[in-house]
């Protein structure tokens with residue numbers, strides 16, 4: 001028999017999972033009535049800096065193909081490498097969703113200055129069949145437009161890069177109104193320094209953590225979940241996700257950490273994760289963000305996988321390499 005405290009915790013976690021906007025059964029498959037209740041997701045990424053963002057986009061599209069979530073749009077958050085927009089559109093196009101809205105950050109104060117694969121993929125429209133290369137509508141206006149079209153309290157914002165776009169959205173009066181009215185939750189890959197503190201983020205972090213008004217789930221796992229080297233190399237060379245891994249160091253041969261895919265998987269399959277609901281995300285004295293279990297913010301939740309690293313890697317690798325359901329055939333190359 002479980003200790004009463006354990007039972008209470010289990011009940012709380014179960015209640016929390018039941019209230020999440022997902023229609024998946026415990027098997028991870030959508031239930032027959034899931035169509036109206038699956039998560040609707042805006043994906044916000046710093047793609048180009050690391051390849052796990054590309055892996056997360058593949059995971060996102062595969063989950064959408066399986067009816068486990070719905071993609072509303074993609075936001076490219078780095079203002080320092082303009083070609084990230086083109087990578088987002090190339091991946092959307094590969095999965096038959098080339099018409100998905102894409103927005104981009106127009107400032108140059110946040111983002112990695114290293115471009116590992118963006119320019120090579122974004123500028124090769126002949127090979128990947130996309131049409132956006134280095135420009136897309138401004139981030140705040142795109143967030144507002146996509147949110148406005150959705151039912152109240154229905155949208156999951158998933159950030160797998162620097163989430164400064166949410167601060168700009170909150171600074172905008174109409175943007176903040178949309179956040180309060182349309183957003184169900186914010187799921188973020190993060191902890192430590194990179195996404196929340198580095199590459200220009202430090203001036204945004206305090207306001208973001210202090211003023212974000214809706215439920216907030218943070219997912220730090222993924223460093224030891226290695227993917228991209230088992231099944232992804234067998235996908236077509238015209239797969240821009242495969243190309244991102246090929247160009248990012250040794251990722252296609254040896255794999256790469258899966259931080260962004262883990263956060264993405266949580267959105268559709270929360271039953272695979274533990275949800276800690278007592279605690280708060282805060283800045284440590286040294287700067288990086290930490291989970292403080294001694295102080296409670298009812299909006300803040302920590303999510304960690306229930307499964308082993310190898311089990312998580314198998315699930316993610318299979319999703320990343322799954323053939324697109326609605327891929328549009330490209331004209332033969334001369």
Ligand SMILES: [Ca+2]
Pocket residue numbers: 045046047050052053160161260
């Ligand atoms: Ca990222």
